[in-house]
Amino acid sequence: MLNIDQFELYSVAIITLLAVISPGPDFAMISKTALLKGRRDGLLCALGISVAISVHLSYTLLGLGIVFANNLWVLNTLRYLGAMYLIWLGISALWPDIKAVFLKAKSQQICKQLKSENSLQNKPTRNSSAFWSGFACNALNPKTMLFIVSLFSQVISTDSTLLMELSYGAYIAIVHFVWFGLVACLLTSAKIQKKVLVFKIWIERVTGLLMTSLGLRLLIS
Known part of the structure; x- marks a missing residue:
């Protein structure tokens, strides 16, 4: 019998x-993926986020978590990588507008984008893309790293067995998947998707600005 505190x-x-x-960044990522790519990609993104918990869990259980947390250069490196990734995602979403401004053909670009929406929706997307986007977003998130390290060093007793610690890690991963999976399902409901078709371009712009701002905030924090 396990002695559970x-x-x-x-x-x-x-x-x-x-x-x-x-x-946070994970919520922004799941919202963008679900709204613009659909429920399947949204769930795959949620799965990627939850699987990335294993990365943080692994080095924490190996005792490297506290070492990383106490070394400023590790935190800064992870913070810079995560920030650049978010900024890259944001700029990618805003690139059609940025390109149109430089070419002084914004109206033509928007028209082309509107005409291509239906064809883009019918094109098969790579399932791995949504999964790895979610995985990278969480794996490069320094806040997740600090959360896992703090939880295992300050809340979970050192007397806990490895099995119990792995169980906690599995629980954390499952909660991530369930929560972000629910968010993906809610954002891909029929009622919301009808509105998405009308405001798709603006959703792309808003999520792009949100991710860019999150990246910049993480970069200068």
Whole structure:
């Protein structure tokens, strides 16, 4: 029989839920993917986010988490990589408008984009793209790193067995998938998707600006 600390168990459960539902890069990523690419890609993105938890869990259980957290250069490196990734995603979403401004043909670009929307929707997307986008977003998120390290160093007892620690890690990953999976399903409901078809270009712009701003904020924080 496993000797489970009830206070520790409830603490991990509640802290994880609060951390997961708080807005951040993962939420922006899942929203963009689900709204613009559909439910399947949204769920794959959610799966990628949850699988990325294993990266943070692995080095934490190996004892490297505290070493990383106490070395400023590791945190800064992860922060810069995560920030550049978000900025790149944001600029990619805004690139049609940026290109149109430089070419002084914004109206023509928008018309072409509107005409190509139907064909783009019918084109098969690479399933791996949505998965790896979610994976990279979470794996390069320094806040997730600090969350996992803090949880295992301050909340979870050092007397906990490896099996229990792995169970906590599995729980954290499952909560990520369930929450972001629900977000993806809600954003791909029939009612919302009808509005998405009308405002697709503006959704792309807003999410692009949001990701760029998140990246810049992470870069200068």
